[in-house]
Amino acid sequence: MIDSMEITIFDIQRFCVHDGPGIRTTVFFKGCNLSCPWCSNPESQSAKPDLLYFESKCVSCGRCSAACPERAIDFSSAKPFFYRDLCTRCGKCAQACMQYAIELSGKKMTVSEIMETVRMDADYYRNTGGGLTVSGGEPLCQPREAAALLKTAKGGGIHTAVETAASVAPESFETVIPYADLFLFDIKHSNPAKFKEIGADLELIKANLKQAVQRSAVIARVPVIPGFNDTKEEIYGILRLAKECGVDRADLLPYHNLGRSKYAQLGRPYGWRETEALTKEELEPYRGLGKEMGIEVAIGGKQPHEE
């Protein structure tokens, strides 16, 4: 039954080496309940398909406009303008484009279809301690679907990891715990007010984190965002919160702006005021901070032995 359950995803990426141990396949769920302005996967936020437009590939032929049944593509200037509120995501413009300049991001796939791809790298998982990571978006916005996928993988002897910000109801969180060998647990701050800014609830997160620590392996993941949480005090607070909840390893992920072009493709302004990426070196001092607290701090989401 669960094999035919449909999941809305926007990507399956194989040979991931930073999303948990070993060589992994990461399934990116579409739809997120937070709104972090620095998000590097903005196409993951809406649960609906998104239209991506790659301006550099466009030759202004006008085929997309002609193909659009909603007349949502305006060609009165050199490049098309998309009335995204009129767009029904039918995909006809993408089909009509010969330059691959329009793509629809997001599709429904069944658990068994996804597993077919996931299983293809089973040998690589076995030899590296790798497996499946569900990421997003927020996979727990589709909790039953996530659980179904994780259960199937785990049942097939594949290691499972869930990357989540976990600002969801405990009932939702509970559905995946039995099938997650590892949580990559986002902790973006320790101050409830800061969480509110991005639509998250610290109390929910803490409750879920405690559950996760009791019943699975947990690695805290801290995206270090300049202007949001990059002071020593803030990182300290985050690590302490993690420690208090029983976490003993944290990965600091330096802010990057690689998602920038995706905003343009979505016809949205880049959301974050800072655009300079952080370097790994800038995060080095925090290792010591963790050590004092008895929490192992890694930088960049890599295996400890790879560093």
Add this chain to the structure above:
Amino acid sequence: MPEFDVSVAPCEASKATRAAGEATTSGVRFDVDGAQNVEVSEKIPSEKPLLTQLDVMEEYTKVHASFDESQKEMREIACMNVLYPTLFRRIEDTDLIAGRMDFLPIGFGCVTSVGGVGHYCVFNKLLKFKGELEREEDKQRVDALYSYWLKHDLKTKYCREVLTEDTIGRFIDCEYPLIATARLSGMMLDYPKLLKYGISGLRELIAEKQGNDGENSFYRASLESLDLFERCAEHLSEKALAQKAETTDGKRRAQLQRMADGLMKIKTDKPETFHEAMQLFWLYALLAGVINYGRLDDLLGVYLSRDLKEGRLTQEETYDYIKALWTMIENRRTTVNGRIIVGGRGRKNPKEADEFLHIALRVARDCRYVEPQFTLRVDSNTSDEIWNEAFDALGAGATYPTLYNDDINIPAVAYGMRVDEKTAENYVPFGCTEFVIQGQSTGTPNICMNLLKLLTIFMNGGIDPMDGKKKNGPVPVRPLAEYATFEEFYQDYKELLDYYMDLSVDAQFYSYEVMNRDVSFIFNSILTDDCLERGKALLDGGVRYLGGTNEIYGIINASDSLWAIKDLVFIKKKYTLTQIQEALLRNFEGYEELRKALWGADKYGNDLGTADGMAVDLYEFVAKGVRERGISAGMQYFLVVISNNQLNTEWGRRTSASPDGRYSGMYMNPANNPQGGANKNGPTAMLNSLAKLDAKYHAGSVQNIKFSPDFFNDNREMIKALFKTYFAKGGCHIMVTVVGRGVLEDAVKHPENYKDLIVRVSGFSAVFVNLEADIQQELMSRVLYD
């Protein structure tokens, strides 16, 4: 194959010189002045004055003319006596052993990469030589040579007898779907025997055999060849002493003295030190005209180990020796040869061999030459130390070592070449990847076949859309509209392939006959089983395993084309064959939607049963077809190789648009790798696809994978596991390129060609080509994000 800096277009070059000299027989015209092989690296010019070179070539020609074919052995050695030791060059300051030689446009050899094949004349080089002369009378002397050799150059004779107007072209004429040549590439000799016996020992062996057969001219010529070897050793020894007298540098004087002494020693005796062993091996290889060197770790390891133990050598001196040898090999500039193989099963002294291997891996890391093509054989027992050293070299940007998987290759060779596994353990890759059994077999690739060109010809009623010429031989073709099923369509394409496979085996086999008529390759024969035993030269019945290889090109484009046709025409019924053919003939102009549908069809390299299944099917049809034909023809083996050099690009230029969505004139897929931009599911998917082609039907198949430097170096353990898993799944080889800055810059300029670039950042979903240029740049610099 490594990536090259210089790009030369042999097809174009041959056209430019076409007017100068054409040979015709039975109506077939071909260009004798055309470049005869892909020469990418610039050769070092001869150090002899032009007139001396002319004298040597004249003398050579005179001696050649004084014999006839019935005296081929004596003619061969007499001619070689003209060339050597005269053509030895000065010892370079970096050399620690002696032996560098020049090649003239006329001479004797076994491969096209240095000199030519048999008694050869390289006509385009002779014309160039003529152009450098000043006096008219000297030019006339060259003209006389030119016309003599038009009748006597071995390869020209072969071409006269084998080439046809419409099906078989010369190397490298990209208008034809099949090209053929006569050459003896890839000989890897039984150097262990040479070192074990020494020259005097070999003499005794030969004399003993000769005792039973005093009239045998092969034995006589063999003994005379060893005389020549001795003269060359002596000559080089004198050179070393003379050069010693020119220098006051104490260290260099000692080195030259050691060289002089070593040469006098190995002139007759078997070697006792590492220096002597390397010197003997090298000088013999030079005289044999071979350009691939075999398992040097096992050959030299015991000498090295003893010298190290007894204090005759230090690690650093050894490093210098190996580096000097590397440099001498590089300087020969054979472009796609220069193989040195280390590691793997079946070595006699693995412990000592590993001492050589470790130092050689350091040299490979530091040198980063295009040659030697340094080859590491591994299996599931290869130590982590060796893996790590290999990764050090690769991570530093050397394209070597290139890795071969013994666990797969040994059983595959045993099956493919019909030998036992013990024998198969001595497989060695040469050239672009072709396997031979060291000291026991020939494996020269004298045929190249373009499967994609044949498909475009087949679909166009037997006419090549590139030039409008009919190239289907006697194979009947039907209008495309008549095909009701994919199977019928595929079957008729296979019939055209069958015809060309027939041509290929005949042309390969005949190349041996033609070579054997003229020459004995005596130096090669002496160190190839069972020539001495049988008293016969290599191609006269001497070689134990008479094998050969057939280089196939465009296989993945062809199988992707077949899949696209099956899917769109016969399963989804979206288009008809006729519509597709119309679109192909117009190079998709006005058929953009159709082209998008073709290109959008499943492609090999993505771990999909559909396209990969078609690739496996076509591969097995051709590989088994070639193999079975070789066996029927009486060869030990005739196997396809799927290698990677610039021919996929050259031939692609003269291959019209194809149903995989490839435009007319575009490059074809390299080796058995996916077409550029066709694999989009990352490296595990690509390697899974590659591993589906069963190694037992080929004699070498190259797989390439590229990484950015930071990604490679930061994720070594994962990448190592990636390779090991791929090897465990059936992968036979992998060539790793950690791309340098130039390639990265190109990737930003042409992202569409780098869809397979491996880009990974935690939690980030990225398709490389969809990112803006500045972000691509940032991602590829990757200093920040790994």
